[in-house]
Amino acid sequence: MPEVEVIRRGLNSILPGRVIKAVDFNWAKTFPNSQADVSKFLINAKVKNIARRAKLIVINLDSDYSLLIHLKMTGQLVFRSSELQFGAGHPTASLTGHLPDKSTRVTINFKDGSQLFFNDQRKFGWMLLLPTKALRLHSLYGRLGPEPLAPDFTAKVLKERLARRANSSIKAALLDQSVIAGVGNIYADESLWGAKIHPATIVKNLSPQRITKLQAELINILKLAIKKGGSTDRNYVNAEGKSGSYLSFARVFRREGQPCPRCGRTIKKIRVAGRGTHYCPHCQRLKIK
DNA sequence: CACTTGACCTGTCCGC
DNA sequence: TGCGGACAGGTCAAGT
Numbered sequence: 001m002p003e004v005e006v007i008r009r010g011l012n013s014i015l016p017g018r019v020i021k022a023v024d025f026n027w028a029k030t031f032p033n034s035q036a037d038v039s040k041f042l043i044n045a046k047v048k049n050i051a052r053r054a055k056l057i058v059i060n061l062d063s064d065y066s067l068l069i070h071l072k073m074t075g076q077l078v079f080r081s082s083e084l085q086f087g088a089g090h091p092t093a094s095l096t097g098h099l100p101d102k103s104t105r106v107t108i109n110f111k112d113g114s115q116l117f118f119n120d121q122r123k124f125g126w127m128l129l130l131p132t133k134a135l136r137l138h139s140l141y142g143r144l145g146p147e148p149l150a151p152d153f154t155a156k157v158l159k160e161r162l163a164r165r166a167n168s169s170i171k172a173a174l175l176d177q178s179v180i181a182g183v184g185n186i187y188a189d190e191s192l193w194g195a196k197i198h199p200a201t202i203v204k205n206l207s208p209q210r211i212t213k214l215q216a217e218l219i220n221i222l223k224l225a226i227k228k229g230g231s232t233d234r235n236y237v238n239a240e241g242k243s244g245s246y247l248s249f250a251r252v253f254r255r256e257g258q259p260c261p262r263c264g265r266t267i268k269k270i271r272v273a274g275r276g277t278h279y280c281p282h283c284q285r286l287k288i289k
Numbered sequence: 290c291a292c293t294t295g296a297c298c299t300g301t302c303c304g305c
Numbered sequence: 306t307g308c309g310g311a312c313a314g315g316t317c318a319a320g321t
Binding site: 028029072120162165166167271274 | 291292293294295297298300301303
């Protein structure tokens with residue numbers, strides 16, 4: 001989610017006011033809308049603003065339709081203005097090659113000559129055009145839990161939401177988007193380390209104090225990650241093609257074999273809820289009540 | 290119903 | 306150098 005939020009902010013500073021001239025796509029699953037809908041509600045539409053819900057990017061258009069985009073793990077949304085085709089020259093730029101490239105699934109061409117490229121190596125990401133009014137009722141939105149960075153996401157709310165997954169591991173519960181919207185694998189591991197909770201702990205065995213600590217850690221870590229421009233594990237870049245630096249601040253994620261920054265013992269990697277999971281065996285003890 | 294596993298894809302890395 | 310297998314940031318449908 002921090003990565004998506006960083007992209008949203010970038011796009012929201014460059015796209016509003018631009019008018020779509022044409023859209024090219026080369027992978028049908030990426031963009032399942034009919035050609036008729038594309039012509040009617042996307043072509044000639046002007047971008048109003050860019051919003052986010054959970055890990056979804058929402059480009060609101062003046063056609064009263066919204067373009068929803070899910071980047072999954074390897075998706076990118078990279079903007080190139082007509083005069084700066086390569087984004088080159090910037091010392092931290094990490095995606096400076098020619099676009100479209102072999103991973104480009106959709107290209108949105110604006111009337112002023114600028115372009116937005118949707119690249120996705122693994123083809124898991126998608127776009128979907130929906131009427132703006134229908135978004136809240138759509139199943140993509142309806143089952144999502146609360147936004148962890150909203151002001152009303154309190155420890156009490158987290159306790160209530162976790163009660164839905166009382167018998168599963170806390171790691172699985174955190175990754176369940178219907179419990180909380182927006183926590184992914186990196187931030188689940190990082191916040192559990194911060195709260196000193198073993199990732200395999202069954203939710204009902206967590207004390208209220210641990211959950212309160214976890215709520216605070218989630219907020220702190222997500223905010224820090226946004227500030228650092230997100231996490232670049234391999235593919236991630238923001239709208240300008242630059243990578244994020246959060247992983248150099250990460251305490252356990254991808255740090256197996258290294259010393260725990262809190263106690264100095266060796267960080268381990270195991271599998272929990274089907275996902276690679278990093279933790280400190282000393283700081284994060286498995287408590288079975 | 291609650292919960293876990295496999296599938297969707299491409300690319301990379303590691304052991305043989 | 307090549308090949309097979311495991312694994313990768315997410316989310317569903319299908320299974321138990």
